[in-house]
Amino acid sequence: MTTLSLPVSTERLLLRRFTPDDLDDLYAYQGLPDVARYLYRPPLTREQCAQLLARRTAGTAWAEDGDALAVAVCPAGEAKVVGEVTLKLAGARTRQVEIGWSLNPAYEGRGYATEAARATAGSAFAELGAHRLFARLDVLNTGSVRVCERLGMRREAHLVENDLDGERWGSEYVYATLAREWKAGRT
Template sequence: MPLHPDYPLRGERLLLRPFTRGDVDAVYAYRRREDVARYLFDVALSREECALAIQQRIGQTALEREEDKIILAVELQQTGALVGEVTLILRSLDARQGEIGWIFSPDYHGHGYATEAARILLDLAFGPGDMHRVMARCDVRNDSSWRLMERLQMRREAHFREHAIFKGEWDQEYIYAILRREWLGRSAAMAGQ
């Protein structure tokens, strides 16, 4: 099930494309923010840390082995502004399981960009990626993230309470997922409308 997409991936308003070295300042503009880092495993990044992260992301554009990642910049087609990033991780090759995630600049919240980008990524996962199930996770307090999962018609499968220490305190985490047949059925129903 190797996945080597042709880039960019196009949506109605967005392009999902591999990162370039020229993206450092745009990514640093939101990854340096404490409100963005609050629910991430990372802390707010310095510009140097951001440059190193971008350098790693440049090569993360295909899935071949478990734990491989596709991490893509999300760009507005109309202006070329980089508004966030999305991730698809191959969690199990045998069971065809994946995980998606996203980070978006608060400057671009409220326009449906995260929803559109996540749909493009799920189309990739369940189309050319031939995945059986894709999950997503977030901190229970991250309302915008779990609401996005629900807009995608993902199902809440778990609510972990105090299962890990996260940034010095007990963590609570939601796990959401959707199956291939559910996603394709939803896509077919929307196309018929």
């Protein structure tokens, strides 16, 4: 089956699969309003985190539109999940892959999201055969914009008031990079 080779070590992180023991760590960030602020949904309850974790640990199919993989981000040497990078197969035929990331705010500002996303993006191209990797983010989500730009992704779209975040009209950027561009940027 096509999937990611995990665990992977980067300079400062261990990237691995989620396990059933990660519920407390997952809820510690997915339960926070600050983390959900630009995700167009409320923070997750502990029960919702348990359901999410069950899906993440049950299977890693990567064949059909909508299939998803999640990578747990752990500081090297710490038995603790401090965030995640997610991949979604947005188009199986056209090999379009959406990437996303979230960190526990206690671990922001260290470059962990960029480091984990860079490694996961590389694996999406090298192992999952992605042709194009893209991210969608609220234009107000400046931390996430900076992650995209540090990764060298191109801002391809600015969709104006294309979604509702409660009462607020939300606008969205789409950032993307192609497999050949990713490869060229790293050789």
